Amino acid sequence: MIRTAFTQPINPVTIRTLMSSETAKILDGKALSDRMRQYMQKEIEAMHSRHGRAPGLAVILVGDDPASRVYVKNKKLACEKVGIISFSHELPADTTQQHILGLIGELNRDPRVDGILVQLPVPDHIDSETIIIAIDPGKDVDGFHPYNIGSLTVRIPALRPCTPFGCMKLLEEAGIDLHGQEAVIVGASNMVGRPMALELLLAGATVTVTHRFTRDLKSHIERADIVVAAAGKQGLIQGEWIRKGAIVIDVGIHRLENGKLTGDVDFRAASKRASWITPVPGGVGPMTITMLLHNTIAAFHSHVGEQTVGDEG
Numbered sequence: 001m002i003r004t005a006f007t008q009p010i011n012p013v014t015i016r017t018l019m020s021s022e023t024a025k026i027l028d029g030k031a032l033s034d035r036m037r038q039y040m041q042k043e044i045e046a047m048h049s050r051h052g053r054a055p056g057l058a059v060i061l062v063g064d065d066p067a068s069r070v071y072v073k074n075k076k077l078a079c080e081k082v083g084i085i086s087f088s089h090e091l092p093a094d095t096t097q098q099h100i101l102g103l104i105g106e107l108n109r110d111p112r113v114d115g116i117l118v119q120l121p122v123p124d125h126i127d128s129e130t131i132i133i134a135i136d137p138g139k140d141v142d143g144f145h146p147y148n149i150g151s152l153t154v155r156i157p158a159l160r161p162c163t164p165f166g167c168m169k170l171l172e173e174a175g176i177d178l179h180g181q182e183a184v185i186v187g188a189s190n191m192v193g194r195p196m197a198l199e200l201l202l203a204g205a206t207v208t209v210t211h212r213f214t215r216d217l218k219s220h221i222e223r224a225d226i227v228v229a230a231a232g233k234q235g236l237i238q239g240e241w242i243r244k245g246a247i248v249i250d251v252g253i254h255r256l257e258n259g260k261l262t263g264d265v266d267f268r269a270a271s272k273r274a275s276w277i278t279p280v281p282g283g284v285g286p287m288t289i290t291m292l293l294h295n296t297i298a299a300f301h302s303h304v305g306e307q308t309v310g311d312e313g
Contacts, residue, residue: 024275027170027247027249029285033289036290036294037078040293040294040297043297053112054083056086056114057079057114057141058117060103061090063123068120074289075117084293105134114296115292116141120191132145133145138158139299141162142295144191148161152198159295164195164199167196167228167251183228185208185209186210186237186264187232188210200226200228218241222243228249229248229251229263234252236252248265248277249278250267251284252280261280265277267279
């Protein structure tokens with residue numbers, strides 16, 4: 001089992017103690033991400049001294065989707081800055097599924113590769129579930145393999161899905177006690193909504209997952225101590241729905257006509273009611289990539305027979 005460690009909460013507080021807040025405090029993903037990456041860089045230098053190599057991450061990109069290319073570029077840059085070796089495999093859009101499966105098999109056997117990431121979405125003729133299942137669970141640094149999701153379900157987490165894992169890091173950094181809190185997740189995707197529910201359950205929250213068949217979304221959000229917005233719909237959650245003193249984590253990201261980025265939540269109105277809120281950009285996004293780096297390091301530790309050293313930050 002791959003062991004990962006959380007930052008210990010500092011100055012633990014309950015949501016009830018924050019109800020009098022006039023404006024929301026910012027859950028600053030960029031600042032936390034920067035601190036964690038500085039620690040990772042030092043850790044990787046020590047790992048290289050002990051084992052003669054740094055962790056390796058293989059990234060597979062199929063096709064020419066512009067957003068995917070930006071994501072892959074950002075991941076490569078993040079790897080370079082902390083000292084992770086990046087192995088890039090950029091394939092044309094008409095690459096066959098069999099070819100991709102063959103490449104994954106090679107990477108599964110490659111001792112230099114600790115993590116394998118297939119950038120999603122893939123072209124329509126490729127079945128993403130088949131691709132995910134082909135990755136060695138011990139190298140599945142996205143945390144999407146059924147083994148890793150199952151491990152989280154039965155409370156023995158291994159490699160955790162990066163975006164939910166990053167959200168949990170933000171909450172822990174704020175020192176918030178989640179035990180018994182009412183959490184409402186908007187969106188039930190395999191990448192965010194469902195594993196986010198498992199993470200919050202693991203932390204002791206009472207969890208409701210809403211989705212496209214949910215009736216009266218507003219009523220669910222109005223009673224929530226914690227709202228995680230991951231529906232992928234710009235402005236879906238109105239600020240006046242947010243309960244006074246609630247915590248808002250906005251996973252959504254959308255580019256407006258003027259080039260600015262926004263999320264699934266009406267930030268301006270919500271920030272007047274929430275106790276803590278993530279900005280877009282600068283909230284969840286940086287943490288997603290940071291937890292990918294974290295998972296790659298954790299996989300390296302497992303492959304060389306070491307336990308993961310606790311995070312700093």
